[in-house]
Amino acid sequence: MSFRLWTDWTTSGLSRPGCRASFVDYCREPDGSHNPVQIRLAWVLPGERTANRLQAIEAARTAQTAVVFAWSRGTPTFKLPGDQEQLIEQVAAVNPNTIVVLNISQPIAMPWLSKVKAVLVMWWPGDEGGWATARVLLGQVSPAGRLPFTWPRRLEDTAAGDPAHPERSGTGANGKTTFSEGVLVGYRWFDAQNIDPLFPFGYGLSYSRFSYAGLSATRTEDGGIDATFKLENIGNSASDEVPQLYLGAPETKPEGVQFAVRKLAAFDRIYLEPGHSKTVSIHIPLRQLQYWSNKEQAWRNPVGPRKVYVGGSSRDLRLSAEVAP
Helix, strand or coil: CCCEEECCCCCCCCCCCCCEEEEEEECCCCCCCCCCCCCCCCCCCCHHHHHHHHHHHHHHCCCCCEEEEEECCCCCCCCCCCCCCHHHHHHHHHHEEEEEEEEEECCCCCCCCCHCCEEECCCCCCCCCCHHHHHHHCCCCCCCCCCCCCCCCCHCCCCCCCCCCHHHHCCCEECCCCCCCCCCCCHHHHHHHHHCEEEECCCCCCHHHHHHHHECCCCCCCCCEEEEECCCCCCCCCCCECCEEEEECCCCCCCCCCCCEEEEEEECEEEECCCEEEEEEECCCHHHCCCEEEECCCCCCCCCCCEEEEECCCEEEEEEECCCC
């Protein structure tokens, strides 16, 4: 199914300064359901867009709390599309209690961050996303999600965006992208380059606070590590916490083998009522301690002790313990 839509405001009596006639081409193949294809067209005239914006700003001025929903496309540009940044700035300027809800799938620049009270990342939550968002905003559910990537301050801070590494970019060198950072992907790159991110890998807030204490780490019969510590909800709300275990690089590194400064080795999600605590034990399997030897084409165990860290993100490591070889 395809059609061409002719839009000409000049002949329809809806002429506005700056408007022009244009074609919109659309082609759609039926899906497997064999149901009729339905297409809905909608648009907003420039004058209506301006009026809607002014109305939203005035509503925010008199509201106790203002909530601005923003979104991004699937193609990463490190910027909110359109004039959403301007809208957030304008709403925050008239209401200090502004919350921004982001429907995104990748990090974006946030020049307005210091001007808003809170940011809630809901990703692309689907049909039930409205209900889920409302429950979190109203405090009926404590958020406990964690970032699955590092949120950079600048796109140039990432391996793929670093001008010093054109071979790593999307276009690559001679049309070929090479992952020249090796195992230093994501948060490992930021650690190795000592770059301070806007939000680190594994970061996330909830309506409560948690304390970590008494980390002990011991070798197990399978060659792995059992890490045990006390986790306590010291806030006023019931919530989940996501303790993360990171494994430090061996003190003695085999020649020609690359190690991250620290790598995520295991994690768990723990629910606690306020004032309650729990002794948490998380197992790190042997494979997490090993490295792949290209020379021998096999997994090998590095020699020497290893350090284990536990905390709420890759940059919020509350406790550490050393494990004998």
